[in-house]
Amino acid sequence: MSGLDARVAIASRGVDVRLGVATGRTLVLLGPNGSGKSTLLEGIAGILPGAVGEVRLDGAALGEARTRGVGLLSQDDALFPTMSVLGNVAFGPRARGAARLEADAVARRWLDRVGLAGLEDRRPGALSGGQARRVAIARALAADPRVLLLDEPFAGLDVPAASGVRALVAELLRERTAIIATHEVLDAYAFADDVAVMDAGRVVEHGTASEVLSRPRTPFAARMAARVLLTGEMRGGTLALGGGIRLPVTGGPGAGEVAAVAVRPAQVVVGGAADPRLTWVDDAVVTVEPRGDELRVTGRVAAADVDVSRAGELVVGGPVRFGLPHGLDAYPLTAPEPRAPGDGNPDETPAS
Amino acid sequence: MTGPRWLAPLAVLGGLLVLLPLVGLASRVPWEDFWSLVASDASLTALGLSLRTAAVATALVVALGVPLGFALHRLRGPVRGLVRAVVLAPLVLPPVVGGLALLYAFGRRGLLGEQLGGAIAFSTVAVVIAQTFVAMPFMVVSVESALDARSGRHEAMAATLGASRTRTLLAVTLPALGPALATGAVLAFARALGEFGATLTFAGSLAGVTRTAPLEIYLARETDPAAAAALSLVLVAVAIAVVALAYRPLRGSR
Amino acid sequence: MRRVAGIVVLVLLVATIGAVLAGSFIDRGEVGPAHDGITVFAAASLTDVVEQVVDEIHADLPWADITVAYGGSSDLAAQILEGAPATIFLSADEAQGDAVADGLGLDEPAAFATNTLTIVVPEGNPAAVDGLADLERGDVTSVICAPQVPCGAATAELASLEGLTLSPASDEQSVTDVLSKVAAGQADAGVVYVTDVARASGVEEVPIAGAERVVNTYVAVAIPGDHDPSLAARFWDDLVGAPGRAILADAGFGLP
Numbered sequence: 001m002s003g004l005d006a007r008v009a010i011a012s013r014g015v016d017v018r019l020g021v022a023t024g025r026t027l028v029l030l031g032p033n034g035s036g037k038s039t040l041l042e043g044i045a046g047i048l049p050g051a052v053g054e055v056r057l058d059g060a061a062l063g064e065a066r067t068r069g070v071g072l073l074s075q076d077d078a079l080f081p082t083m084s085v086l087g088n089v090a091f092g093p094r095a096r097g098a099a100r101l102e103a104d105a106v107a108r109r110w111l112d113r114v115g116l117a118g119l120e121d122r123r124p125g126a127l128s129g130g131q132a133r134r135v136a137i138a139r140a141l142a143a144d145p146r147v148l149l150l151d152e153p154f155a156g157l158d159v160p161a162a163s164g165v166r167a168l169v170a171e172l173l174r175e176r177t178a179i180i181a182t183h184e185v186l187d188a189y190a191f192a193d194d195v196a197v198m199d200a201g202r203v204v205e206h207g208t209a210s211e212v213l214s215r216p217r218t219p220f221a222a223r224m225a226a227r228v229l230l231t232g233e234m235r236g237g238t239l240a241l242g243g244g245i246r247l248p249v250t251g252g253p254g255a256g257e258v259a260a261v262a263v264r265p266a267q268v269v270v271g272g273a274a275d276p277r278l279t280w281v282d283d284a285v286v287t288v289e290p291r292g293d294e295l296r297v298t299g300r301v302a303a304a305d306v307d308v309s310r311a312g313e314l315v316v317g318g319p320v321r322f323g324l325p326h327g328l329d330a331y332p333l334t335a336p337e338p339r340a341p342g343d344g345n346p347d348e349t350p351a352s
Numbered sequence: 353m354t355g356p357r358w359l360a361p362l363a364v365l366g367g368l369l370v371l372l373p374l375v376g377l378a379s380r381v382p383w384e385d386f387w388s389l390v391a392s393d394a395s396l397t398a399l400g401l402s403l404r405t406a407a408v409a410t411a412l413v414v415a416l417g418v419p420l421g422f423a424l425h426r427l428r429g430p431v432r433g434l435v436r437a438v439v440l441a442p443l444v445l446p447p448v449v450g451g452l453a454l455l456y457a458f459g460r461r462g463l464l465g466e467q468l469g470g471a472i473a474f475s476t477v478a479v480v481i482a483q484t485f486v487a488m489p490f491m492v493v494s495v496e497s498a499l500d501a502r503s504g505r506h507e508a509m510a511a512t513l514g515a516s517r518t519r520t521l522l523a524v525t526l527p528a529l530g531p532a533l534a535t536g537a538v539l540a541f542a543r544a545l546g547e548f549g550a551t552l553t554f555a556g557s558l559a560g561v562t563r564t565a566p567l568e569i570y571l572a573r574e575t576d577p578a579a580a581a582a583l584s585l586v587l588v589a590v591a592i593a594v595v596a597l598a599y600r601p602l603r604g605s606r
Numbered sequence: 607m608r609r610v611a612g613i614v615v616l617v618l619l620v621a622t623i624g625a626v627l628a629g630s631f632i633d634r635g636e637v638g639p640a641h642d643g644i645t646v647f648a649a650a651s652l653t654d655v656v657e658q659v660v661d662e663i664h665a666d667l668p669w670a671d672i673t674v675a676y677g678g679s680s681d682l683a684a685q686i687l688e689g690a691p692a693t694i695f696l697s698a699d700e701a702q703g704d705a706v707a708d709g710l711g712l713d714e715p716a717a718f719a720t721n722t723l724t725i726v727v728p729e730g731n732p733a734a735v736d737g738l739a740d741l742e743r744g745d746v747t748s749v750i751c752a753p754q755v756p757c758g759a760a761t762a763e764l765a766s767l768e769g770l771t772l773s774p775a776s777d778e779q780s781v782t783d784v785l786s787k788v789a790a791g792q793a794d795a796g797v798v799y800v801t802d803v804a805r806a807s808g809v810e811e812v813p814i815a816g817a818e819r820v821v822n823t824y825v826a827v828a829i830p831g832d833h834d835p836s837l838a839a840r841f842w843d844d845l846v847g848a849p850g851r852a853i854l855a856d857a858g859f860g861l862p
Contacts, residue, residue, distance in 0.1 A: 047508035065511035078509045082527035091523070095515035143513045461791035473747065473792050474775035556749065556776025556787065563777070571779055574680055575754045 003177060004070075004147050007053035008043030015039045015201040019179075021147075021194060023058070026173050028188040028209070029181040030224045031198030037181035038075065040198070041149045044179070045072040057146060066095075071145030075152045077136040079124035085111065085135050086120035092143025110138035114168060130161025134168065141172065148178045154187065166190065185226045188213060197221040215331045216262050227262040228303045230324070231333055234259050239330055241301070247279045252330030261328040265296055268304035269323035270314075278323035285320050374588060380581040389582035397560050398568035399586065405476060405564060406544035409483035413540040414533070417488045418526075421495025436496070443489040447549020454482055454554040478555035479562050483544035490543060494536030498529050538598035542591055642834045643671025644841060645691055647682040649698035649824070651721070651781065651801055656696070658853050659844050663837075670837055678780060679703075679756065686710075686829065693838050695827040696845070699756040703825035715825035718846045720860035721799040722821060723757075723764055725812040726788050733794035738765065738814050741772050741795055749784050749793040752777035756822065757784075761797045764820040785809065801858040823862065 003022035009015065015036040021027040031037050042048040044055055046065035055062045055070075062068045071092075079088050089107035090100075098106065111117055114134040124132060133153065140148060153169055154162045169180075173191065180191055188195050192209035197220065205212050205221040216222040222229035230247065232239040234257050238246040252259045269278060283299030290296075294305045297314055302322040306314075314320060382389070389395065424436055442450055456462050458481060460469040472478050506528065510520040526533070548566040555562040557571065565587055572580040648656045653676055660672050675682070675692075683702040686692050687709045696718075697703040703715035727735050733746045741748045750772060751758030758777065765772050775793060778784045784796040789808040799822065803811040826846055828838065844850055851861055 042508070045508075045512045047511055065508070066514050066516060068512070069514075070512060072509065072512045074505070074509065076505065078505045080506055080510075080524055080528075082530070083523075091510070091515065092513040095510070095513050095519055139513065145512075455790055455792065459790060459792050470747075474749075552779065552783070553786075556792075557752065557778060557783075558774065558776045567779075571752055571754050571777075574779075 002058055004044070004055070004057050004179075006040075006044045006055040008040055008048070008051055008055070009053050010039065010043065010048060010051040012050060013039050013201065015043070017043075017198070017201070017203050019044075019196055019203055019206070021177060021179055023177050024175055025193040026176070026178045026180065026191050027194040027196060028192035029179055029196050029198055030183070030185065030188050031181070032183055032224070035198045036201040037198055038151050039201075041072060041151050041179065041181055044147075045070045045149055047072070069144075069146040071140040071143055071148045073136050073140045073148070073150045073153055075155060077124075077132045079127075079132060079135055079139070081124050083124075084120065085116070085122045085124065085127070088124065088135055089138045089142050092139060096143065106142055107138070110142045111135075113172075114138045115164075128161070129157050130164060133157060133161070133165050137165075137168065137172065146177065148173070148176055150178065150180045152182055153180060154182070154184070185213070185224060188225070195225075197224050214262060214329065215260075217260070217333060222262050225262065227264055228268075229260055229262055230302065231258065231260045233257070234330070241281070243281075245279060245281055247324055247328070248326040249330035250327050253332035258333045259330045260333045261330050263302070263324060263328055265303045265305045267325050267328075268302055270297060270304045270306045270310070271321040271323050275323060278325060281322045281324060283320050283322055285314055285316050285318050288314050288316060377581055377584055377588065380577065381585055382578045382582075385578065386582050389579045390586055392579065394559065394568060394572070395565075395579065395583050395586075398563055398565045398583070401476070401479075401560060401563065402545055402565040405479045405483055406541050408480050409487055409544040410537055410541040412480065412484045413488050413491045413544075414537055416484070417491030417536065417540070418495050418533070420488070421492045421499065424492060424496045425499040439492050440489045442486045445486075447486070447547075448553050450486060451482065451550035451553020454478075454485060454550055459554070474556045474558065474562060476561055479551055479564060482550040482554050483547045486547050486550055487540035487543040490539040491533075491536035494532045494539070495529060498532030499525075502528065535598050538594055542594040542598070545590060545594075546587065642837070643673060644693040644833045644838045645673045645675065646694045646696065646841065647675050647677070647686060647690070647692040648696040649679045649682070650676045651698050651799060651805075652676075652696050652824070654805060655845070655850075655853050655857050655859070659841065659850060662849065663840060663844060667837075667840075670840075671834070672837070672841065691831060691833075692829050693831060693833045694841060695829060697825050697827070698822065700823050700825055701756070703827050706827050706829075710829060712827060712829065715827045716846060717823045717825050717862045718850065719824040719854045720821045720862055721801055721824065721858075722814075722817040722860065723760055723797055724800045724803055724814055724817060726785060726796045726798050726803050726806070726809045727794065727812055728788055728791045729808055729810055731810055731812065732791075735795045735812050737812070738768055738770060738797075741774075741797075742770055746794045747775045747792070748772065748795045748797075749776045749778055749787045750774045750797045751781060751784060752779060755780060757781050757797075757799065760820050760822055764797075764814070764817065767819055768816070804858045818860075821860070824859070 003020060005020040007018045013036060017040050019040070029037050029040070039048060043051040043053065046055070046062065046068050080091065083091070086104060086107050089110055090103040093103035093106045094100065108120065111120060114137055116131060116134050116138070119131065124135065127135065150169065154165055157165060170191065180187060188209060194207065195209045195212040196203050197205040197212060199220050204218055205216060212221065213225045216225050216227060216229055219229045230239065230241060232241040234252050234255050235246060236255055237248060239249050239252065239259055239261060240246050249261055271280060274280060281301055283301050285297060285299055287298045288295055290308065291305065293308055295308055295311055295314070297304050297306060297320060299320055299322060302324060304322055420439060424432065424439065427435055458464055458469055458472050458478070460466055460473050462469045472481065506524050507520050510524045546566060548570070551562065551564060552567060557563045557567045565583060569580045569583050572583065646656060656674055660674065663670050663672065679697045679699045679702040682695065683697065683706050686695055686706050695703065695706055707713065707715050725735060725738065727733070735746060740746055750761045753759055753762050776787065778787065781798050781802050784798050785802060785806050787793045788796040789806060803809060826842065828842060855861060
């Protein structure tokens with residue numbers, strides 16, 4: 001297969017993952033903090049001591065880190081503090097055998113592309129967070145990697161810096177093989193060709209972006225995709241949710257089969273007057289959390305985003321009625337385990 | 353942080369214990385003859401030899417102590433504690449014991465054999481070996497603890513950028529160890545400069561060849577206590593200057 | 607809190623002062639005003655002789671309190687002049703004996719033994735050293751005492767009498783340093799006193815013809831002080847008198 005195919009396992013951190021990304025595509029690795037994303041990326045880059053597994057690029061097994069051609073943009077930037085900005089960016093080309101002048105020229109070109117021309121002589125300690133991230137990006141790309149791994153590339157930056165870096169990454173990743181690890185579903189919508197969802201050291205879903213984001217198979221993946229998963233049985237154009245509630249849907253498998261819809265909380269109404277265009281579910285409030293000028297009300301079954309002005313109505317443990325829209329896209333939920341595209345034998349034992 | 357007040361009198365006692373001997377030494381120096389004593393042929397020869405040998409020993413300490421620090425850093429488990437204790441032994445060994453040990457290793461009847469041992473005996477090389485032996489632990493400890501404080505993150509990044517281990521060492525790790533290397537080197541230099549017991553036991557004492565400043569002081573004491581005191585004061589001044597220099601960069605980097 | 611702190615300081619100060627005073631008593635060997643022993647400061651080369659004399663006194667007087675401190679003559683002289691409580695000073699060097707006698711305003715020191723130089727070589731004499739002239743040979747690594755110390759001054763004097771220019775590999779600080787370098791095989795030959803060879807192991811003696819031209823004289827100085835006068839007199843007589851002469855001769859010393 002053309003592209004990256006990685007199997008990384010490290011028992012001490014509870015990570016055991018098989019993951020692939022095809023040449024030229026961007027995979028967004030979506031997972032909460034602590035789910036093992038950084039560990040996985042370090043394993044793919046070959047800098048994780050004690051990791052077992054195998055990383056193949058275009059079918060060929062990769063050796064030690066320095067020969068992999070896998071660039072890593074780490075969360076902490078890890079710029080070399082004893083070198084100038086130019087020295088940092090020129091490091092990769094120099095390491096690959098370029099003469100000093102040539103390497104400096106490459107570095108200047110990259111600094112120019114990330115918008116930092118003029119800062120060549122600064123020390124990393126004298127850079128702002130956004131500037132340091134840009135230098136780290138330039139440094140990773142100046143080494144001309146075949147695959148680029150970005151670990152939370154927008155974390156720890158203030159809003160203007162983060163949006164600037166987002167724009168830069170969007171431009172630089174075009175046509176590149178890349179994996180972006182993030183906990184923000186926004187990044188998945190913005191950058192992903194493919195999405196993998198990671199939970200507690202395992203990839204729980206893996207597919208194309210539209211598949212995973214709009215048709216998640218597990219409540220966890222749905223949450224990472226900022227949706228609520230409603231599962232039930234198909235009954236003649238409706239999804240039977242239990243408790244006698246039947247939600248009219250579009251598509252879906254034949255009658256009697258297990259299916260799901262993934263509804264966005266923004267589409268759900270908290271009632272209110274009984275609107276016949278919606279299906280009403282009586283639920284109890286589990287959490288209420290502010291999100292900007294809205295509130296996310298999460299119940300046992302569904303969730304909804306409502307205006308902050310309605311905070312007084314919603315008490316944790318108290319009753320709530322969710323109004324679910326009709327005509328959501330239903331999809332079969334048969335496979336017991338999510339399968340990644342091109343996934344091999346999941347029971348294979350790690351090579352030591 | 354300020355401690356309780358009763359620490360103060362003890363601190364004064366401790367300070368006096370350090371200060372009084374230095375004052376005592378200074379009180380025995382005939383100041384009107386100070387320069388002529390220090391600038392005497394014997395003193396200058398010994399000081400020159402001391403500075404030269406200590407400089408060479410420091411270079412050796414860097415060349416050998418840094419790799420040893422890296423090796424120690426790589427070790428894990430109880431072996432590391434054991435190896436560290438052995439490597440650091442010269443730091444706490446009585447100097448005469450160090451001298452005897454060197455004698456049995458590098459002497460004419462030592463482990464290296466007659467040929468090599470004979471060439472080393474009573475030569476300036478023997479002085480340098482003795483000084484390197486006693487001074488190296490400073491560098492090893494310094495490098496080891498500096499490496500322990502590093503996460504290895506920069507080295508890992510260097511690897512993903514395609515750097516060989518050698519390039520990573522030279523371009524990333526060693527520059528970052530700069531302050532630790534400087535501290536180790538300066539302390540090693542000071543220790544080499546002050547080395548006495550092992551040199552006396554192992555290298556002998558010949559003017560211009562093996563008689564370093566501390567040996568000259570020891571000998572001058574027999575006949576010319578004033579010269580001994582004057583030269584001692586010079587070494588004290590060098591020691592204080594060197595230590596003051598060594599601790600500044602470390603504090604600055606924290 | 608204040609009071610506790612005050613007590614802590616007081617206790618520490620008392621402990622410190624107590625330790626200082628106790629230390630000074632122990633150092634001086636003064637247990638009380640009525641001290642009934644003697645303290646002998648002896649040149650290290652006299653170790654065996656003094657031990658024998660002490661043993662013989664102890665055979666008669668098992669409880670006799672004799673403290674002996676051994677060291678280099680110049681160190682011992684310096685300590686006595688700084689106030690160390692010696693009863694008898696046995697110096698390997700006339701000059702140091704004179705320095706103590708002059709410094710404390712005492713009688714002339716009494717000469718009681720002599721010593722001459724000899725060549726010491728490692729067992730088997732690997733460099734086949736036959737006399738002082740061999741020390742000039744380029745293939746002989748020799749060590750002698752530095753001219754600043756008495757054994758070195760004597761060596762230099764003998765060499766000049768012989769018309770030799772010695773080029774040692776090392777000018778050692780003391781006879782002990784010379785002996786240890788030869789015994790270890792670092793040096794092929796050294797120049798020390800006859801009695802030093804008798805005490806050393808792992809070495810052989812190569813006598814120097816005409817060594818008697820440079821004689822080192824051992825002197826004794828009696829120092830008045832707070833001690834047992836009869837025991838002091840007994841020790842003096844046993845070392846400087848007839849019994850001592852036999853022991854000294856046995857140990858290789860010459861007699862004046």
